[in-house]
Amino acid sequence: MTSHTQIGLSTASVFPESTAHGFAYAASVGYDAVEVMVGMDALSQQTAALRQLSEHHQMPVCSVHAPCLLWTQRVWGTEPWGKLERSATMAQALGADVVVVHPPFRWQREYAAGFEDGIAALEASTGIAFAVENMYPWRASSRRRAPKGMEMYLPHWDPSLGSYANTTIDLSHAAIARSDVIEMADRMGDRLRHVHLTDGSGSAKDEHLVPGRGAMGAGAFLEHLAGSAFRGHVVLEINTRRCDTREERLADLVESLEFAREHLGVKAR
Template identity: 30%
Template sequence: MTEPADPQAGRPQLLGATGPFMFSPLGWTMDLFADAGFTGVEVLFSHNAETRDSDKICNFAREAGLSVPVVHGPYMLFLRNVFSSHYVEKSRRSLELADEVGATTLVAHAPLRWERAHADWARSGAADEAAERHLRFAMENLYPVWGLDFSSVVRPDELGRYRHVVFDTSHFAVTGVDLFEAWHALGDRVVHLHVSNNLGNGKDSHAPLDTGVLPIDRFLAHVGRSGYTGTITLELDVRPYGDDRAGLVDFLAGEHAKAERWLRGDLPSRDAPPDPAAALVASKLELDETGVGVRAGPPSGWAPGGAR
C-alpha cells in the first residue's frame, strides 16, 4: 500500500516505530501513532503474527490513515527464528512480505562477522533481488556490544559498502562516530534514518530527541538543509509510560513536533526549558544490553477498529 500520501511532499516523512510495541496489538499501535500526528509507520516483523500478515498490516494502516513505506526485517537476536534462522532465507521472506505490504524500503542488519558465507550476498545479491521487486534492501549500522564488534557493519566505511543504507544516530553514538562526519561520508547512500538521542552510557538508549549527548537538533537541521526527502523513523524508548496511552500520545506528539521544527531549521533557544515529557522518559531509562524492552501495551478492553 502506498496511500495515504505524506501531506508534506518534498520533505522527509516522519514515521513511528512499531518495534517498541511488539507485544501490543498492531492496530492499537497504529491508532496510537495516528493520534500522535504521524502519517506513517515502520513495521517490525516480529513474533507477533499480525506483523507478518500483509492483509492485517494494510488493513490496520488503512483504518488508522497511515502509510507503511518502511519495514524492518527480524534480524535481532531475540527474533532469530522468525521466518528462518538462515540469513538469506530470512532476508528473502522479508523482501517478499515488504513487497506485499507495498513498502519501498526493507531495513536489514548485516551478517555477523563470522557469517562470511552470507556477506557477499548481503552486499550485492540482496540489493539486486530487492530491485526486482522495486524495493531497497537498506543496511543499518549497528554497534559494539561489550566492546566487541559482532556485526560486520558498525563504522561508516563498513556501511558504505552497501548500495542503500539506514543511518542510526543512537548506534553511531555507542560506536563513537560523529554524526556530521558520518552523514558527509554516507549521505548519498542514505535512504532511511533511525533517529533518537543517546545517554552516553555505552548502551543503545533510544533517548528523547533533546535528552542526551547527541546534537540531534543541529543534525536534523543539517539533514533538512541537505535536501534529503526520504523517510525518518523516530525510534524511541517508551517504557516509562507503560499503559498510559494519553501520556504516550503526548510524548510521541511532542517528539514528532520537535523533529519537524528542527528539519525546517527552527532550532530551540539555549534558554528554552526542558520538555517535561522527554525528561520523564530520560529519568527512567534503563536498557538491557540487547537494547530490547522498549515496550508499552494497550489498555484492557481495546479491540481493533474501536474508537481512538
Template identity: 40%
Template sequence: MSTSCVYPLDTRRAFELAAEAGYDGVEVMVTQHRATQDAPTLLALSAEFGLDILSIHAPVLTRTAFVWGRDHREKLRRSAALAAAVGASTVVVHPPFRWQRRYAKAFVDLVAELSEEHGLEVAVENMACFSSRGLTVQPFAFGYDPASLDCAALTLDFSHAALAGEDSLEIATRFGSRLRHVHLCDGTAPSPRGAFLDEHLLPGAGDQPVAEVLELLRTTEWSGSIVAEVHLPSSGGDALRLDQLRASLAFAKRAFASTAERPKESPDAGDHPYRLA
C-alpha cells in the same frame, strides 16, 4: 513510529498510537506477532487508520531469532517481499554478525538483488562495537559502519551512533546521498565502566547532534523517511506514550521548518519532502 516502539503491545495498537499522534505512516518491525508478518492484515490496518506503511524492518533482533527460520538470507528475502506487498519503499536491515559467514558472503549481492527485484531500497543500518576495560568486541562481519559496503541505501540510528562513541553528523556526512532512512532518537556515550545500553532516548535528550543532522537533511532537500524509534515507558499508560511520540514528531518538524525561527509552541513545518513514521 514503528511497531517496535510499542513492543510488546500488539500491531493494531501501534497503528492506533501512530494515527493519534499525527504521524504520516509506520515502520513495521517483523516480530513473533503474526500481524507483522502478514501483508493482508497490515494492509487492512493501513486502510483503517489512514497510515502508509513506509518501511519494513527485517527480523534481526535476538527475540526474533526463530521468526521465518534461521537463515538470514531467507529472512531478508521475505522482508523484501513483504515490503513490496504492502507498498513500503524501504527495508531496514542490520549488517551480518561475524559468525553468520554464509549470510555475510552473500549480503551485498543479496541487498542489490532484492532492491532491483522489488524496486525498493534495502537500507543497511549503522550499529556499534563494544569496549570495556581495554577490550573491544566487534560483533559485525563488516564492522559497525556500513559506509564501506557497496550498498546504495543506508540507515542512520542516533542511539547506535552514541553507543559506538561516534558523532551522528560525521556519519551522515560520510553516508552522503546514500543516507535514505533515519531512526529518530538520541543516546549518550557509554562510560568506560558503565553498562552498554541501546538507549533510544527522545531526540534532544541525549548528546548526539540530532537537530544538526536534521538541519543538514533539510538544506539538501532530503526525501527519505524519518522513523521515531524511541523507547517508550512501560508505566504511565498511553497518555505518556502519546506525549513522547508527539514530542518526537514536533522535534522533527521544528528541525525541518523553513524559517530561521522555530518556536517550540508552533511545531508544524507545513509541507515537507520527507515522510514521518
C-alpha cells in the same frame, strides 16, 4: 527538506503494546506513516492484517524492518536471505519502498561473506531499497573513551564504509559507537535513504531515547539533513517501555514528532 519527506513511527516505539496499537498511535498523533518492525508479535508477520490496519487508520507503511535482531532470529525461519526476501514481498504488498536490515552477526559467516553483493542483487530483483543500518562494536562498559570492543558485525558495523546503495542511520546505535552522525551522513551522501530518529547518552546500552534527551545533537543532525539533499524517511524509533501509562507513552510520541517537525522545518499536515 521537501514536502514529500515522511516522518514515520516505528511500531517498535509502542512496545510492549502491539503492532495494532502502533498504527493507532501514529494516526492519532499525526505521523505521516508507519514502519513495521517484524517481530514476535504475530500480527507484525501477517501482510494481510497489516494492510487492513493501514487502510483502517489511513496510515501508509513507508518501510519494513526485517527480523534480524537477536530476539527475532527465529522469526520467519533461520535462513537470513529468506527473511530478507519475505520482507521485500511484504514491503511490496504494503506499498513500502524500504526494507531496513542490520549487518550480519559475526557468527553468520557465510551470510556475511556475500552480504554486500547479495543486498545489491535483492534490490535489483525486487525494486525495494535495502537500507543497511549502522550498528556498533559491543563493549562491556561505558567508561571506555574510544569505541573499541568486540566486533560483532560483518563486514562492518558502519555501513558508510561499504558499497551499499542505500543506508540507514540510527542515532542510538551511533551513540554507543561514539560516532559523529553528521560526519557519517556526509560519508553516505545520497546513499542515506532512511533515518531512525532517537537519541543516546553514549553508554553501552542501546537506549533509544526520545530525541533531544540524549547527547547526540539530534536537532543539529536534522537541521543538517534539512539543508542537504536528503530525500528519505525519518522514522521515530524510541523506547517507551518505562512509561507507566498510555498517557505517558502518548506524550513521548507527541514530543518526538514535534521535535522532528521543528528541526526539519516541516509543518503539521
